[in-house]
Amino acid sequence: MTTQAHLRKYALALPEVEEGTHFGMVSFAVKGKGFASVTKDGYVQLQLPPNEAEAALAAHAGGERIVRAGKVIGFRVPLADVNGKDLNALVRAAWFCRAPKRLAASLAAAEGAADDTGGDLPAGIGKPATRALLGAGVRTLEQVARYTERELLDLHGVGPKAVRVLAEELARQGKALRG
Structure with missing residues (x-):
């Protein structure tokens, strides 16, 4: 079981990450682009490309796709249902998805x-x-x-x-x- 503190520690260890809020949720962004957030009901939401979102879904049965305008834009899973190592890998993938190419x-x-x-x-x-x-x-x-x-x-x-x-x-x- 992972916690919001674990997510915060790992996300903030990545380059140029800032913590803030987005629609009342704790969120993490790189160069102003959000890549991870935690909902009030304890889900971690990660911006991922469709292929990585599908891989995450296959690995975490309790997870769900995040779909906007008919397009898969990420993955969400109860924070308590993902172990620390897997969460780190997902957060890292989300960071790479949203970070500027040079960074x-x-x-x-x-x-x-x-x-x-x-x-x-x-x-x-x-x-x-x-x-x-x-x-x-x-x-x-x-x-x-x-x-x-x-x-x-x-x-x-x-x-x-x-x-x-x-x-x-x-x-x-x-x-x-x-x-």
């Missing part, structure tokens, strides 16, 4: 680079932190050392655990974050 391509490239950074960033910081650092042009611990703890935490996707892991790895090398 979506940038995230896809960063994710590809996260698998092979070409640097010495420790895997223990996690993929969101790795993507955030790569997005800021940081590929090595030497480059990380040029940042303060606050500057790292200000990067969307870098949390206290990632900063701690980075600081520990820098200390092992006799280095430290900028004071």
Whole structure:
């Protein structure tokens, strides 16, 4: 069972996402285009292309198509009926469906680079932190050392655990974050 807090955390971890309301529902948008919302009766609604909406429907028996003007525009399912991993995949697909092509391509490239950074960033910081650092042009611990703890935490996707892991790895090398 997933919660609205889980949805919020995952949606806001995606690039340039803003939380707001749409017709009284909590909603998430990228560059002003809504991609996910939660109804008052606990359904998560996701903007998806027809083929992905059909795949989601096949995977989640409690779900429904969202149809407007005779066209399938998405999928909705009770939030409590979808596990966290599946919800993350659906939210991600909805984000990619609505994000500007340049932004979506940038995230896809960063994710590809996260698998092979070409640097010495420790895997223990996690993929969101790795993507955030790569997005800021940081590929090595030497480059990380040029940042303060606050500057790292200000990067969307870098949390206290990632900063701690980075600081520990820098200390092992006799280095430290900028004071």
